[in-house]
Amino acid sequence: MKPSIILYKTLPENLVARLKEKVDVIQVNNLSPETVQANADAFASAAGLLGAGGKVDGALLTAMPALRAASTVSVGYDNFDVDALTQRNVLLMHTPTELTETVADTLMTLILATARRVLEVAERVKKGEWTSSIGPDWYGVDVHHKTIGIIGMGRIGMALAQRAHFGFGMPVLYNARRHHTEAESRFGARYCDLDTLLSEADFVCSILPLTDETYHVLNAEKLALMKPSAILINAGRGPVIDEPALVDALKSGKIHAAGLDVFEQEPLPVDSPLLSLPNVVALPHIGSATHETRYNMAATAVENLLNALEGKVEKNCVNPAVAKQA
Numbered sequence: 073m074k075p076s077i078i079l080y081k082t083l084p085e086n087l088v089a090r091l092k093e094k095v096d097v098i099q100v101n102n103l104s105p106e107t108v109q110a111n112a113d114a115f116a117s118a119a120g121l122l123g124a125g126g127k128v129d130g131a132l133l134t135a136m137p138a139l140r141a142a143s144t145v146s147v148g149y150d151n152f153d154v155d156a157l158t159q160r161n162v163l164l165m166h167t168p169t170e171l172t173e174t175v176a177d178t179l180m181t182l183i184l185a186t187a188r189r190v191l192e193v194a195e196r197v198k199k200g201e202w203t204s205s206i207g208p209d210w211y212g213v214d215v216h217h218k219t220i221g222i223i224g225m226g227r228i229g230m231a232l233a234q235r236a237h238f239g240f241g242m243p244v245l246y247n248a249r250r251h252h253t254e255a256e257s258r259f260g261a262r263y264c265d266l267d268t269l270l271s272e273a274d275f276v277c278s279i280l281p282l283t284d285e286t287y288h289v290l291n292a293e294k295l296a297l298m299k300p301s302a303i304l305i306n307a308g309r310g311p312v313i314d315e316p317a318l319v320d321a322l323k324s325g326k327i328h329a330a331g332l333d334v335f336e337q338e339p340l341p342v343d344s345p346l347l348s349l350p351n352v353v354a355l356p357h358i359g360s361a362t363h364e365t366r367y368n369m370a371a372t373a374v375e376n377l378l379n380a381l382e383g384k385v386e387k388n389c390v391n392p393a394v395a396k397q398a
């Protein structure tokens with residue numbers, strides 16, 4: 073008998089067919105308690121879990137005693153209780169390589185869109201306000217040769233540094249948990265403590281994972297260190313920034329603008345004060361959202377799950393210690 077899995081994301085047909093070669097697939101819409109309750113037997117007997125975005129915590133794991141592997145269509149895994157998974161010998165697989173370049177493109181998009189006020193001026197053109205030669209009220213600020221500060225010099229941080237350094241001639245500052253010799257040799261990047269980076273960078277770009285340590289790391293006190301001309305970009309995770317403090321910094325001119333792909337609450341509520349600020353570019357968490365990259369992520373997540381269920385976990389595993397115990 074084939075093992076069964078819970079699939080909580082819509083996948084292209086060919087990838088579902090690939091799964092069905094090896095496992096029985098039970099498709100559900102999400103991982104809400106209502107869904108789990110309505111499909112209690114399927115959840116109880118499933119060996120695998122595949123999807124994106126749902127919360128996988130102790131309560132869900134209790135409802136899934138047969139679970140052996142979970143596979144997320146994402147690189148971030150802050151929605152998983154990794155300790156609880158590891159305690160129960162459940163492997164967690166993710167997609168760390170497919171999306172790196174695409175997310176770096178998104179970060180560059182936010183940098184350019186905020187600096188050049190792309191949304192604001194395009195809106196004015198649509199409203200018919202471009203009736204004569206433009207003046208300073210349409211101007212933005214330069215990106216090229218300005219200093220970029222990257223908080224989180226991992227895979228995506230490196231791809232951003234490459235674009236900033238080679239494409240835009242930008243000096244690169246960075247902060248991470250460790251010095252990154254490759255970033256220093258390839259991009260001349262300079263390691264800084266967080267306070268120095270915040271006070272020197274023209275573009276402060278956060279691409280941090282969400283952890284206990286990074287929660288609200290960019291709070292009012294830290295934002296106050298930024299230059300009034302500086303622009304804050306966040307494509308890591310929303311709760312890394314204290315959002316009310318950011319709104320205050322943007323409203324009071326303590327910082328110039330913000331480009332955001334992620335928020336404390338997603339989808340961003342329509343009444344969020346961020347949406348009423350002209351100096352904010354808000355995107356709906358599209359960091360990796362191109363057809364090509366989302367397909368590649370899904371295909372990798374499928375193979376990750378099938379491999380994990382067969383005990384093959386050479387790569388893409390968040391808690392490889394589980395595999396060693398098996």
Ligand SMILES: NC(=O)C1=CN([C@@H]2O[C@H](COP(=O)(O)OP(=O)(O)OC[C@H]3O[C@@H](n4cnc5c(N)ncnc54)[C@H](O)[C@@H]3O)[C@@H](O)[C@H]2O)C=CC1
Pocket residue numbers: 147148149168171175223224225226227228229247248249250279280281282283285286307308309333334357358359360361
């Ligand atoms: N907006 C979007 O659609 C996407 C967002 N992401 C987010 O970006 C994050 C980073 O992705 P990768 O670059 O692939 O991860 P990575 O693991 O390669 O890099 C993470 C970097 O953050 C640093 N870091 C972690 N904790 C830190 C701390 N407390 N202080 C300073 N630095 C710290 C690490 O040292 C490392 O340099 C993901 O975890 C995810 O949350 C990733 C993909 C798409």
Ligand SMILES: O=C(O)C(=O)CO
Pocket residue numbers: 145146147148149171359360361
């Ligand atoms: O992969 C992630 O972590 C995302 O946020 C979406 O691609």
